[in-house]
Amino acid sequence: MRIPKIRDYVIKNLKYIMKPRSIAIIGAAREPGKIGNQVVKNLIDGGFNGKIYPINPKADQILGLKAYPTVKAVPDDVDLAIIVVPARVVKSVIQDCVEKKVKGIVVITSGFSEVGNRELEDEIVSMCRKYKIPLIGPNVVGVLNATQKVNASFGPKLPYKGKIGFVSQSGALVIALIGWTWNQRVGMSTIVSIGNKADVDFSELIVYFAEEDPDTNAVALYIEGLDAGPEFVEACKRASKKIPIVALKAGISERGSLAAMSHTGSMAGSARIYRAVFKQAGVILAENLEDLYDRSLALSLQPPARKDLIMVITNGGGAGVISTDAAEKYGIPLQDTPRDLVPKMKQYMPPFGSAKNPVDLTGMARPEDYYGAVVDALKHPEVGGVVVLYCHTAITNPMDLAKKMYEASKVAENENKPLVVCFIGGEEVDRASIWLKENGVPTYPSPMRAMSAMGALREYGRLLEKL
Amino acid sequence: MRIPKIRDYVIKNLKYIMKPRSIAIIGAAREPGKIGNQVVKNLIDGGFNGKIYPINPKADQILGLKAYPTVKAVPDDVDLAIIVVPARVVKSVIQDCVEKKVKGIVVITSGFSEVGNRELEDEIVSMCRKYKIPLIGPNVVGVLNATQKVNASFGPKLPYKGKIGFVSQSGALVIALIGWTWNQRVGMSTIVSIGNKADVDFSELIVYFAEEDPDTNAVALYIEGLDAGPEFVEACKRASKKIPIVALKAGISERGSLAAMSHTGSMAGSARIYRAVFKQAGVILAENLEDLYDRSLALSLQPPARKDLIMVITNGGGAGVISTDAAEKYGIPLQDTPRDLVPKMKQYMPPFGSAKNPVDLTGMARPEDYYGAVVDALKHPEVGGVVVLYCHTAITNPMDLAKKMYEASKVAENENKPLVVCFIGGEEVDRASIWLKENGVPTYPSPMRAMSAMGALREYGRLLEKL
Numbered sequence: 001m002r003i004p005k006i007r008d009y010v011i012k013n014l015k016y017i018m019k020p021r022s023i024a025i026i027g028a029a030r031e032p033g034k035i036g037n038q039v040v041k042n043l044i045d046g047g048f049n050g051k052i053y054p055i056n057p058k059a060d061q062i063l064g065l066k067a068y069p070t071v072k073a074v075p076d077d078v079d080l081a082i083i084v085v086p087a088r089v090v091k092s093v094i095q096d097c098v099e100k101k102v103k104g105i106v107v108i109t110s111g112f113s114e115v116g117n118r119e120l121e122d123e124i125v126s127m128c129r130k131y132k133i134p135l136i137g138p139n140v141v142g143v144l145n146a147t148q149k150v151n152a153s154f155g156p157k158l159p160y161k162g163k164i165g166f167v168s169q170s171g172a173l174v175i176a177l178i179g180w181t182w183n184q185r186v187g188m189s190t191i192v193s194i195g196n197k198a199d200v201d202f203s204e205l206i207v208y209f210a211e212e213d214p215d216t217n218a219v220a221l222y223i224e225g226l227d228a229g230p231e232f233v234e235a236c237k238r239a240s241k242k243i244p245i246v247a248l249k250a251g252i253s254e255r256g257s258l259a260a261m262s263h264t265g266s267m268a269g270s271a272r273i274y275r276a277v278f279k280q281a282g283v284i285l286a287e288n289l290e291d292l293y294d295r296s297l298a299l300s301l302q303p304p305a306r307k308d309l310i311m312v313i314t315n316g317g318g319a320g321v322i323s324t325d326a327a328e329k330y331g332i333p334l335q336d337t338p339r340d341l342v343p344k345m346k347q348y349m350p351p352f353g354s355a356k357n358p359v360d361l362t363g364m365a366r367p368e369d370y371y372g373a374v375v376d377a378l379k380h381p382e383v384g385g386v387v388v389l390y391c392h393t394a395i396t397n398p399m400d401l402a403k404k405m406y407e408a409s410k411v412a413e414n415e416n417k418p419l420v421v422c423f424i425g426g427e428e429v430d431r432a433s434i435w436l437k438e439n440g441v442p443t444y445p446s447p448m449r450a451m452s453a454m455g456a457l458r459e460y461g462r463l464l465e466k467l
Numbered sequence: 468m469r470i471p472k473i474r475d476y477v478i479k480n481l482k483y484i485m486k487p488r489s490i491a492i493i494g495a496a497r498e499p500g501k502i503g504n505q506v507v508k509n510l511i512d513g514g515f516n517g518k519i520y521p522i523n524p525k526a527d528q529i530l531g532l533k534a535y536p537t538v539k540a541v542p543d544d545v546d547l548a549i550i551v552v553p554a555r556v557v558k559s560v561i562q563d564c565v566e567k568k569v570k571g572i573v574v575i576t577s578g579f580s581e582v583g584n585r586e587l588e589d590e591i592v593s594m595c596r597k598y599k600i601p602l603i604g605p606n607v608v609g610v611l612n613a614t615q616k617v618n619a620s621f622g623p624k625l626p627y628k629g630k631i632g633f634v635s636q637s638g639a640l641v642i643a644l645i646g647w648t649w650n651q652r653v654g655m656s657t658i659v660s661i662g663n664k665a666d667v668d669f670s671e672l673i674v675y676f677a678e679e680d681p682d683t684n685a686v687a688l689y690i691e692g693l694d695a696g697p698e699f700v701e702a703c704k705r706a707s708k709k710i711p712i713v714a715l716k717a718g719i720s721e722r723g724s725l726a727a728m729s730h731t732g733s734m735a736g737s738a739r740i741y742r743a744v745f746k747q748a749g750v751i752l753a754e755n756l757e758d759l760y761d762r763s764l765a766l767s768l769q770p771p772a773r774k775d776l777i778m779v780i781t782n783g784g785g786a787g788v789i790s791t792d793a794a795e796k797y798g799i800p801l802q803d804t805p806r807d808l809v810p811k812m813k814q815y816m817p818p819f820g821s822a823k824n825p826v827d828l829t830g831m832a833r834p835e836d837y838y839g840a841v842v843d844a845l846k847h848p849e850v851g852g853v854v855v856l857y858c859h860t861a862i863t864n865p866m867d868l869a870k871k872m873y874e875a876s877k878v879a880e881n882e883n884k885p886l887v888v889c890f891i892g893g894e895e896v897d898r899a900s901i902w903l904k905e906n907g908v909p910t911y912p913s914p915m916r917a918m919s920a921m922g923a924l925r926e927y928g929r930l931l932e933k934l
Contacts, residue, residue: 038861115819154861156859156861156893168785169785170783170785170786170788171783171785171830172782172783172784172785172786172830172858172860173785173786173858173891175858175859175860175861176783176786176858176859176860176891176896177891178893179859179891179892179893179894179895179896179897180891180892180893180912182893182894183893183894183897222785224785224788250785250788250789250792251788251791251792252792253791253792253794253795253796253800254795254800255791255794255795255800255801256788256789256791256792256795258791259787259788259791259823259825260788287915288789288793288913288915289789289891289913289914289915290912290913290915315639316637316638316639316640316643317637317639317726318635318636318637318638318639318640318689318691318717319637319639319640320726321637321691321717321718321723321726321727322717322723322755322756324718324720324722324723324725324726325717325718325719325720325723326755327720327722328720328722329720333720333722334722352582356726358726363638363639391639391640391642391643392623392642392643392646393639393642393643394505394621394623394642424640424643424644424647424756425643425646425647426623426645426646426647426649426650427646427649427650428646429643429646430646430650445647445757446755446756446757447755447756448754448755448756448757
């Protein structure tokens with residue numbers, strides 16, 4: 001069903017889905033391995049501290065919780081109903097939800113428009129809309145909120161906690177990428193699997209994150225197809241004043257668009273059309289999954305770059321050369337070091353170093369040298385942001401450098417400028433990178449990825465200037 | 468100095484540098500922390516089982532080894548001399564090497580053409596050429612051979628052992644990337660830091676790897692600038708009949724080329740010119756450092772794809788859509804599943820799966836289903852290669868799938884077709900990926916990277932068809 005305009009009641013009520021105080025699982029099951037059991041278990045294991053009401057007419061207790069025959073039998077208010085019953089029963093349990101006045105619904109059950117059963121899907125959507133209950137799904141993994149510890153899904157666990165709100169049209173990717181958020185410390189506030197997006201679509205979720213959710217600083221989207229282009233543009237324009245939006249559009253090749261259609265039934269459209277839509281909407285594009293995570297991480301942790309002059313500070317010429325190429329690719333071509341910054345930079349390097357941008361402190365650079373150069377660059381009024389590149393050397397303990405870069409990030413915060421770090425090396429270096437990310441500094445394993453992150457921060461800065 | 472044609476004596480004698488039986492370290496030092504100490508320590512710690520001769524006129528012993536006042540005083544033959552003495556003394560110790568008839572020289576010492584001291588550099592090169600002793604450097608980290616356990620460098624340790632020969636114009640990257648080879652199990656036979664490449668350049672090393680080194684199956688190059696374009700093209704054409712060559716060309720942007728010039732003194736040249744040169748030379752390009760490692764890993768472990776039809780087998784539609792876009796990007800646009808393969812694929816999936824390419828086995832796919840589908844695809848005469856995508860699900864132990872994919876790789880080996888794997892997920896999935904890589908199957912964390920690897924395998928296949 002075509003989505004109506006961005007609806008106020010949806011924007012307001014999505015909080016009952018994302019941050020519910022009480023949850024009914026309709027179709028809760030006693031048998032381990034069933035989705036109806038997994039969702040209850042996930043809510044408990046995730047540490048949800050609201051009320052959990054398993055609904056099952058044939059059970060007294062599920063996983064130690066009192067079960068109710070219908071949602072109507074629950075003695076308290078129910079904010080969120082998670083529906084996992086078979087498709088043919090979904091309509092009648094939604095009727096129960098309407099009567100119970102639940103405030104939001106997530107339909108995990110599949111077997112709707114994705115297999116041609118559009119009529120049933122339209123019927124449940126009509127019911128929900130009539131009673132102004134936002135519905136996520138059907139055919140989804142669920143909703144995961146790391147801030148509120150709500151794992152209302154059959155995903156393996158909550159994501160690593162952070163500030164990204166991630167909306168995905170692919171359920172399998174949601175599940176698989178939760179592992180990534182932990183491995184790479186890509187912090188997420190919320191993950192929403194939107195499946196068939198029969199009622200609530202990308203648009204309203206984007207506006208919700210921007211306007212109603214203080215826990216989310218950046219929105220990441222995995223999109224296969226958009227059914228409601230004008231609403232999407234309107235929502236993104238409205239939201240991107242407050243919050244950056246990064247999107248990976250899959251299915252942009254000719255055959256990829258056919259694959260997307262067979263996967264989610266979406267009309268994928270050409271790359272050219274999408275690029276135009278995203279540009280108009282103020283959406284920052286990602287090239288692939290890593291880039292979606294890399295860019296949204298930086299945008300969720302750092303302020304936008306308000307000026308074009310990005311300083312790169314390195315201890316290796318090669319990494320500097322790569323970053324220079326990358327800067328051009330990502331729309332932030334490096335400019336000369338401001339004249340009065342040159343002598344300052346020279347303080348931190350031996351005579352064979354280079355104060356040109358990228359500034360090469362050489363392999364002799366100690367953590368204090370990095371700190372001095374980064375802070376001086378951050379404080380220079382013409383500088384919009386700083387990228388630090390570190391190639392591991394025998395003379396530096398990467399954790400010492402990480403701690404200095406954390407200190408520098410406090411200066412960056414004061415200056416309201418972004419700082420992005422790249423640490424290249426092995427295990428010891430990775431541990432230092434993880435520590436830096438845990439402490440709010442976006443850190444990447446290669447110059448290309450760090451420059452893409454800074455490119456996104458500048459892109460958002462330019463967008464805000466235009467608005 | 469302009470490199471002469473590809474010299475036979477260099478090709479033949481490089482083995483004394485890469486696989487020496489005896490090594491003299493001229494400028495060996497007793498003091499820990501000094502490069503002259505580190506190189507001796509690295510040779511010992513790396514497990515070199517040839518003879519090590521520290522050369523130092525003021526020491527009797529260094530790290531427990533008898534020291535000699537000059538290389539001429541060494542009682543045995545010396546295959547390789549590593550020179551770490553100050554630049555002003557290098558000429559006289561090279562004279563000693565000539566008299567001692569050492570078979571190869573690596574000059575770690577810096578302070579030559581990279582700081583304008585070209586005359587001295589030219590003099591030492593003339594001496595070596597006159598006596599037909601190949602010289603690597605000056606201004607390098609050294610040479611590391613994981614197969615022969617020769618860490619003749621001041622790098623932290625030997626790389627993870629494998630089949631890639633890596634030649635780098637950046638020393639800092641060599642050092643930092645050794646950590647990557649271990650973290651990501653990107654196996655290397657040899658790493659050569661070529662610094663100022665005053666005598667031996669990329670060209671002769673490439674031919675050496677192709678014709679003289681059975682331990683190397685693929686060559687990876689980090690290039691900032693080429694001084695000898697025609698020789699490079701000739702060497703690559705000659706070598707790529709036997710071995711694939713992958714290159715990351717840094718300094719391709721306008722400013723990146725200036726940065727490269729200031730870093731290595733190389734005339735970097737425009738992206739367009741380089742692309743033309745590489746195409747003519749049969750060099751496979753990499754987009755960035757990860758891609759250089761990803762592509763060379765696949766090329767070092769797998770045979771080239773001899774046909775255009777690449778089958779992708781996935782358990783998640785989203786990953787399939789991304790891989791379809793990536794296939795187009797990397798020059799291997801997906802084709803339809805051959806008609807007689809369709810019913811075979813359907814055996815391994817529920818009715819809502821898809822036998823179209825990418826084949827979607829759905830989230831219910833078990834390791835046996837993957838195995839069956841992959842093996843049937845590999846055995847089909849029209850199929851050139853198979854890419855497996857796995858989005859982690861709760862129902863699968865990724866190590867079980869890894870073991871099945873290892874079995875499938877044996878079938879691929881028999882069929883002489885490449886198999887590339889992508890495992891998306893968290894820690895458990897990463898462990899399975901590492902195990903697969905240790906067992907010779909190139910495995911990547913995202914569909915884009917796996918498709919780039921397969922794209923490189925097909926590119927090499929096409930190159931061989933043309934030759």
